[in-house]
Amino acid sequence: MRKWTVVLAVLAMATASLGMAQQNLIKVNLQLKWFPQAQFAGFFVAKERGFFRAQGLDVTLLPAGDQSPIQVVQSGAADFGTTWIADLLVARERGIPVVHLAQIFQRSGFTLVALKSTGVKDLCKDLKGKSVGVWPSGNEYPAVALFRKCGLTSSLDPRAANPDVKAVSYPFDPSLVFPDKVQLVSAMTYNEVNQIAGLGYDESKVDVFKLADEGINLLEDLIFTTERVLNERNFKGSGLTGRQVAARLIRASLQGWDWAVKNQAETVEKYVLPFCGNTCKGSGSRADAKGHQTWQMAEIAKLYNAGATTKGWAGFLAPADFQASVKLLRDQGILTKDPPRQAVDYGPWEEATGKKAADYK
Structure with a gap:
């Protein structure tokens, strides 16, 4: 009996420790650019397979509403968001202090x-x-x-x-x-x-x-936040800085994207269809919900598996690609000046991956 008492005590302590660990997860809101669909498969996988949790994060994925992701993040209703590079740079020129953190899609769709x-x-x-x-x-x-x-x-x-x-x-x-x-x-x-x-x-x-x-390769889905979030010294009382939380979010997200692209059928079945609800089928699509999301997952994988990703640098915004986007937007008068240096911050991505932006070739 004494043996079982000890075992039960150990189990109780382990359960309590797990509960405390879950209570100590840092709550993070990530605003998606659109309604749930395979476009965001890597984030669904990171959440459901516990990659966010392993980084100490309790991430809520917010679907698109009436406002743009930039407006939502700027307002503080979300901590991070996904958007397109043109939208981010135009917002930056208009005085909104948004910051590019990681480039998920490496080619425009x-x-x-x-x-x-x-x-x-x-x-x-x-x-x-x-x-x-x-x-x-x-x-x-x-x-x-x-x-x-x-x-x-x-x-x-x-x-x-x-x-x-x-x-x-x-x-x-x-x-x-x-x-x-x-x-x-x-x-x-x-x-x-x-x-x-x-x-x-x-x-x-x-x-x-x-x-x-x-010649219009304006990159799309990326992860961004604001300077305010990055400069947080104690993000939501977690003891971590905003930059540290950003690095953890990027690390788990890239892990989720890598898994999703390598396991497309399982991703669609287990992690996309349960999330996408009424948006699964897509208006007018020729397939049922599963067929449309399977199509979407395959096409998304092509946008992810391009550029820097093919060199083992998933999530990296290649400086040449960034400069090409800036030049294009300036040449067409969409931007009137180069964005400030703070518009892109490689620090969290470097912390997340262990790589240095300066080493990219």
Whole structure:
């Protein structure tokens, strides 16, 4: 009996220690850029497989609401967020002290889709006189950059009296405008391209123009925060600085993304479908929920497994890619000056990975 008493006492102490450890987890809110879907698979995996917890973090993944991730993080309602690099740099120029921490997607998935019957073969030559569906709230910047790179004015520019291109803003569901109201429509490789196919316009009926192939490789999903969060000396009373918490978040997130990309089928089945709910299927997609998310996961993996990731530097923003984005945005007048040095902080990523940004080749 004495032996079992000792065993039970040890078990009770272990259970109590586990409970205390869970109570001591640091609560972190991560604002996602869109509704739950495979676009955020790595974060779902990091949460459900305990990678965040192993770093001492209790992470709540917040789906998109009426506000942009930058607004939510700036307000303090979230500590970190995901967004696109153009949106982050424009916000920075407008005085919002957001900071780029880690680059998840290493290639842009932004496309313009047109019916083959429209005769659009070369964007710069054939866009004039066309109507183009674009997204609001900073998601239009890649299309704007393309228009300006091609020397075309658009209705997005209030100074253009007779614009070459009519931009039609639409709320992300291509069926609302394509092909009845616009000849070309914005579409991500991993989402709307499949939705458009589901509307009856598959690869045999459309041309998909990837903006990255047109020299508009404005990188998308990244992790960011504000200078205020990074400068916290005692993040939410945890005893850790904001920079230390950022490093832990990055470390667990990259672990989740690596696992998700290597185990796509299991990721979709166990970690995406339970999260995505009504957004699983995608409006108009040609497949059921599982089919659409499987498509999306495969396309997302291509954006993750590119650039720096292929060199073993997942999450790293290559300086050349950053400078290319800045130059493109400046050349097109979307930015009026170079962003300050504080717009990108490699420190948390370096702490998370053990690598030094200066060693990247």
